[in-house]
Amino acid sequence: MKKITIAVDAMGGDHGPPVIIPAALQVLAKQQALTLVLVGNQEILQQQLTIHNKKKLVDDSRLIIHHASQKVEMDESPAHALRTKKDSSMRVSINLVKSGQADACVSAGNTGALMATARFVLKTLPGIDRPAIISTLPTMNHQKHMRMLDLGANVDSSAENLFQFAVMGSVLVSALDDVKKPKIFLLNIGVEDIKGNDQVKEAAALLSNSSLNYIGYIEGDEIYKGDADIVVCDGFVGNVALKTTEGVAIFIGKLLKRAFYKNIFTRLSGLIALPALKSLAKSIDPDQYNGATFIGLRGIVIKSHGGAKVNAFRYAIEEAMNQVEKNIPQRISSEVENLLKTAPPEKPLE
Amino acid sequence: MKKITIAVDAMGGDHGPPVIIPAALQVLAKQQALTLVLVGNQEILQQQLTIHNKKKLVDDSRLIIHHASQKVEMDESPAHALRTKKDSSMRVSINLVKSGQADACVSAGNTGALMATARFVLKTLPGIDRPAIISTLPTMNHQKHMRMLDLGANVDSSAENLFQFAVMGSVLVSALDDVKKPKIFLLNIGVEDIKGNDQVKEAAALLSNSSLNYIGYIEGDEIYKGDADIVVCDGFVGNVALKTTEGVAIFIGKLLKRAFYKNIFTRLSGLIALPALKSLAKSIDPDQYNGATFIGLRGIVIKSHGGAKVNAFRYAIEEAMNQVEKNIPQRISSEVENLLKTAPPEKPLE
Numbered sequence: 210m211k212k213i214t215i216a217v218d219a220m221g222g223d224h225g226p227p228v229i230i231p232a233a234l235q236v237l238a239k240q241q242a243l244t245l246v247l248v249g250n251q252e253i254l255q256q257q258l259t260i261h262n263k264k265k266l267v268d269d270s271r272l273i274i275h276h277a278s279q280k281v282e283m284d285e286s287p288a289h290a291l292r293t294k295k296d297s298s299m300r301v302s303i304n305l306v307k308s309g310q311a312d313a314c315v316s317a318g319n320t321g322a323l324m325a326t327a328r329f330v331l332k333t334l335p336g337i338d339r340p341a342i343i344s345t346l347p348t349m350n351h352q353k354h355m356r357m358l359d360l361g362a363n364v365d366s367s368a369e370n371l372f373q374f375a376v377m378g379s380v381l382v383s384a385l386d387d388v389k390k391p392k393i394f395l396l397n398i399g400v401e402d403i404k405g406n407d408q409v410k411e412a413a414a415l416l417s418n419s420s421l422n423y424i425g426y427i428e429g430d431e432i433y434k435g436d437a438d439i440v441v442c443d444g445f446v447g448n449v450a451l452k453t454t455e456g457v458a459i460f461i462g463k464l465l466k467r468a469f470y471k472n473i474f475t476r477l478s479g480l481i482a483l484p485a486l487k488s489l490a491k492s493i494d495p496d497q498y499n500g501a502t503f504i505g506l507r508g509i510v511i512k513s514h515g516g517a518k519v520n521a522f523r524y525a526i527e528e529a530m531n532q533v534e535k536n537i538p539q540r541i542s543s544e545v546e547n548l549l550k551t552a553p554p555e556k557p558l559e
Numbered sequence: 560m561k562k563i564t565i566a567v568d569a570m571g572g573d574h575g576p577p578v579i580i581p582a583a584l585q586v587l588a589k590q591q592a593l594t595l596v597l598v599g600n601q602e603i604l605q606q607q608l609t610i611h612n613k614k615k616l617v618d619d620s621r622l623i624i625h626h627a628s629q630k631v632e633m634d635e636s637p638a639h640a641l642r643t644k645k646d647s648s649m650r651v652s653i654n655l656v657k658s659g660q661a662d663a664c665v666s667a668g669n670t671g672a673l674m675a676t677a678r679f680v681l682k683t684l685p686g687i688d689r690p691a692i693i694s695t696l697p698t699m700n701h702q703k704h705m706r707m708l709d710l711g712a713n714v715d716s717s718a719e720n721l722f723q724f725a726v727m728g729s730v731l732v733s734a735l736d737d738v739k740k741p742k743i744f745l746l747n748i749g750v751e752d753i754k755g756n757d758q759v760k761e762a763a764a765l766l767s768n769s770s771l772n773y774i775g776y777i778e779g780d781e782i783y784k785g786d787a788d789i790v791v792c793d794g795f796v797g798n799v800a801l802k803t804t805e806g807v808a809i810f811i812g813k814l815l816k817r818a819f820y821k822n823i824f825t826r827l828s829g830l831i832a833l834p835a836l837k838s839l840a841k842s843i844d845p846d847q848y849n850g851a852t853f854i855g856l857r858g859i860v861i862k863s864h865g866g867a868k869v870n871a872f873r874y875a876i877e878e879a880m881n882q883v884e885k886n887i888p889q890r891i892s893s894e895v896e897n898l899l900k901t902a903p904p905e906k907p908l909e
Contacts, residue, residue, distance in 0.1 A: 348810075364755060398795055404671075405714060428799075429803035430805040432806060433810045444748070446796055450803045452778050453779035454779075456780035456781060461808065478828070478832040478833075478834070485818040485821065485828055485832075488821060488825075489817075
C-alpha cells in the first residue's frame with residue numbers, strides 16, 4: 210500500500226485539538242500506511258496527545274508534531290490572515306503540501322482564509338482559472354450520493370468557470386466513485402432552454418459541445434432526486450442551496466419534535482416511533498458527508514465543517530486519503546489538457 | 560365593506576376549470592363583497608358551473624363569465640404567448656385590471672408568460688425598474704411567517720433592484736401583516752461585511768443609508784428561523800432557495816415514510832405516530848402559502864402554484880382580495896416617492 214502523509218491543521222475549527230487529536234489517533238489506528246503531521250502549538254498538541262494516546266495505541270513514528278506559532282481565528286478576514294499569519298497552523302499545513310512534505314492537508318478552520326491561503330500558496334492547476342468547493346450530498350436514491358460545486362469559493366462565475374467546474378467535478382466523481390461518464394447537470398431556475406442567466410446559458414452551450422456527459426438543466430427541487438452525479442452552479446447559488454438545505458432539515462426536525470411533544474399521547478407515540486426516527490437520522494448521517502474539497506488547486510486541500518466532532522473530522526481525513534490515492538489534481542490536469550485538445554477553436558478553454 | 564372585483568384566469572394551471580370553478584364558488588359563498596370575473600372558454604366554464612353550482616349557492620350577479628378564445632400553454636415561451644395569444648384567458652384577465660374593470664387578477668398559468676404579459680400590459684410603478692415575485696413562507700417561530708423576494712422574476716439583479724425589492728417587500732409586510740417597521744435581511748453567503756458579491760454589498764450600503772429597517776445579511780440556513788420579516792435576494796438565488804426547500808421537504812418526507820415502513824414494528828409505531836405526523840403536516844399546510852405576488856406593477860397580479868387544488872387556489876383569490884383592500888400598489892408608489900425625497904443625492908433611486 211502506498212504510504213500517505215497528510216498535514217492536519219490541528220488548531221482549526223470550533224473545537225480545535227480536543228476534537229482533532231482523538232480523530233487523528235482513530236484514523237491512524239485504522240490506516241496503517243498513513244502518517245499524520247499535526248500542525249499547531251507544540252505544547253498544546255503534546256498535552257492533548259498525552260491525554261488521548263495514553264495507551265500508545267498509535268506509535269510515534271506515524272504521528273509528527275510540527276510547531277506553528279500562530280492560529281487563524283474563525284472570524285478573521287482572509288486578507289488579514291494571509292498578510293499577518295504566515296506561521297499559522299493553517300498556512301504551515303498548506304506549505305507542507307506545497308513543499309511535498311505532505312500529500313494533502315485537512316483543516317476545520319475559517320473557510321475564506323483557508324481558500325485564500327491555499328490559492329495563494331498552491332496556485333490553480335493549468336487551465337483552471339478558479340478553484341471551487343465541492344461536496345458530497347445524499348439523495349433520495351438510496352445508495353447513491355451526488356456532488357455539487359461551487360459551494361461558495363466564488364461569488365460570481367463566468368460560463369467558462371462553470372464549464373471548468375464541470376470538468377473538475379467529472380474527474381473527481383469518475384475517480385472516487387468509479388463512474389465512467391458522470392451525469393452532469395447545471396443548476397437553473399427552469400429546465401427550458403430559454404431559462405436562466407447568460408452565464409448558465411453559455412455554460413450549457415460549452416458543455417453540450419464537449420465530450421463531458423452533460424445532461425441539461427436541473428432545478429432546486431430536483432437536486433436530491435438522485436438523477437445527477439454532479440450539479441454545477443456558481444458559488445453564491447450553491448452556498449445558498451446548501452445552507453438552505455441545512456435550514457430546512459433543522460426546521461422539519463423541530464416540527465417533528467413539536468408534533469411528538471404535543472400531549473401525553475403523542476409523546477408516547479414518539480417513544481414508540483423512536484427506532485424509526487433514529488434510523489431516519491442515521492440514513493443521512495451528516496458526519497459521513499463532512500469534508501468539502503477545494504478543487505482546482507495544485508494540491509489536495511480538504512475543508513472540514515468548523516463544528517465537526519471526532520467522527521466527522523475522521524471522515525474528512527479519510528476523504529483526503531482517498532483523493533491522494535486517486536491522484537485527483539493530476540487527473541484534473543490531464544483531463545483539462547485532453548479537453549483543450551478537442552475543444553472547438555471558437556470556444557477555447559483559456 | 561368595499562366591493563371588490565377580481566379577474567380569474569379560469570383556464571390556467573395544471574388542472575384548469577375543474578379546480579378553479581369550485582374554488583371560485585367557495586370564495587364567493589364566503590365573501591359577500593366579492594365579484595369574480597371568470598375568464599376563459601365560455602362553453603367549458605358554463606359547463607363546469609352547471610356541475611359545481613347546482614344548488615345555486617352563489618347568485619349569478621357576482622359571477623361573470625368573460626369569454627376568451629385562447630389559452631397559454633404551461634410550457635409555452637413567454638415571448639410566444641405575448642406575441643400570439645392576445646385573446647388568451649391570461650392576457651384578458653390582465654387587461655381587465657389595466658382597464659379598471661377588475662381590481663386584481665389571479666392565474667395559475669405559466670409563470671414566465673404571466674410575468675411577461677403583466678409587465679407588458681400593466682407596466683411597472685414609477686421608481687420601480689423591475690417587478691419581483693414575493694411569497695409568504697413559514698418559519699420555526701410558531702405564529703410567524705416571513706416573505707421572500709425575488710423568487711424568480713429576474714435572473715440578474717443590480718444593487719438598485721435589490722434595494723427596490725426591499726422597499727416593496729417592506730410596504731407589503733407593513734400593510735398586510737400590520738408590522739410597523741418590517742425587519743429586512745439581505746440573503747448572502749456569510750454575515751461578515753466582506754462577504755458576498757458586489758451587488759449585495761452595494762445593496763447593503765443603500766439599505767443602511769435608507770429609512771428602512773434593514774438589519775443585515777442572512778445565510779440560507781437562517782431564513783426559516785423567524786428573525787426576518789423580509790428576505791431580499793436576486794431572482795435566480797431566490798428561486799433556487801425556494802425550490803431547494805421544496806426538494807428537501809419531499810426528501811425528508813420520503814425518508815420518514817421509509818423509516819416507518821421498514822418492518823412490522825416500525826409500521827405499527829408509524830400508525831401510532833400518525834396523529835403527530837398529521838399535525839406536523841398541518842402546521843405547514845402548503846395550501847395556505849399559495850399565491851405569490853407579482854410586486855412592482857401598476858396593478859395586482861397573484862400567481863397561484865400551477866398544481867394548486869381547490870383549497871390552495873381559494874387562498875390565492877383571498878390573497879388578491881387582501882391586497883386590493885390594502886391598496887398595495889398605491890402604497891408602494893407613495894413609499895418610493897417618500898424614499899426618493901429623503902435619499903442621499905449621490906445615490907438616487909432612479
